[in-house]
Every structure is written in C-alpha cells, then in structure tokens.
Amino acid sequence: MADGSESDGFEWLGERPLAAAPRLLGNVLEVGARSGRIVEVEAYEGVDDLASHAAGGRTARNAAMFGRAGLLYVYRSYGVHWCANIVCGTEDRPGAVLIRALEPLTGLDEMWADRPRARTVTDLCSGPGKLCAALGIGGHHDGTDLLSAESPVRLLMAESGGPVGPVVRGPRVGITKAADRPWRFALEGNPHVSRPRPPWS
DNA sequence: GACAAGATTGACT
C-alpha cells in the first residue's frame, strides 16, 4: 500500500479503534464469493484496555494486533468459534475492532452450507462466531491484509462511504474486564445485529 | 508439565 491505491478511503483505520469502529459500519467484508455489510462492531484499544487481547503485551497469538492498520486478526473463542477483528491504530498503539454482525449480501448459498443450523437469514451472521463460520474465516486467515486486492479476505468501501442511518452505542458484550465502556456500535434497527438488541442506554 | 480462563453458541427446560 505504499502507493495508497488499495487503501483509498480507509486511511482512518490508522486512527484509534474507538474512532474507527463506527466508521466501519456500512462497509463490506468479502471472502471469495461471499460478502456481508458490517452492521455491528466493538472497539478494543491497546494496553489501556483491560478487555483487549493487546493489554498483556505482544504474544504469538495477538501478533497481528500489533501489525499495521487494515490487517485481519483472527482468534479462537472458547475453543470452539473463530472471531474476526480489523486491526486499527498504529504499531505504537495497537488495537482492533471486533466484527460482531454482518448483513449477508452475496454467496448466501455457501453461507447456508457452512451454517446449516441457521434458521433465518438474520441468524446467519448475527454474532462474531457465526459470521466467521458463514464466511469461512478461520485461523489461517490471521494476519491477512484486508486492503490488498490479492487477499482472500477483503474490506470494501460501501457505495455510501459509511453507515446509512443512525448509529447506536452501548456496552460491550461477553467480557468481564472494562465491561462498562460503551464501545459497541451498531446500525439502529438493523435486524442482523446480535443480542442483546438495542435500544441501549 | 499442569492448570485456569475466555471478545460464544446452541440445545434444553
């Protein structure tokens, strides 16, 4: 990306995760023929955020989080599910934005094939583990450059250039440390958002 | 080498 041709429009990924998170809403994540619009995210800062994987310093697992903005950080949750993050910030100040929910756009048939238990379209990608399964994202994608046209996983700019409609904010989900920080963002009223659903205070 | 914790999900009551 030295020429900047692939990152045009995503320069703000170099900002703090808290600033970049709401701007990711509405943009598109693409894996092969499958793609989905990002409708829910959570921001995780670096060493200052106890809930962040980067809080304990750099390890083999979270190395991608300490890379440059625009990389994909994938980790396994509860030994069962994969969760996908988009690395934000700078290498001096690591951080990432967890993708919690997508609105399926293309490749629905392949998503259903990988998530046979999903009952409805809104159940396909309404959770971090679900969307990784639906898109086929796994540990082998850790460290992938989302802004390169060559990558198997790509982040695409929405036609609108960002979120359409109001964005709602609430506390993060499923964590025990720093759980009070309202760093979860979602598109208001979108049926693909994971539980617990808005309205949030 | 052993142990505890975890950014979840799905099945069951």
Place this chain on the structure above:
DNA sequence: GTCAATCTTGTCC
C-alpha cells in the same frame, strides 16, 4: 432463561 461443550493460549511452579 440456564447450562454444557470445547480447546487454545498464557501463566505458574
């Protein structure tokens, strides 16, 4: 609404 499944990573001895 409640609870078990599952396994990798990091920490401690």
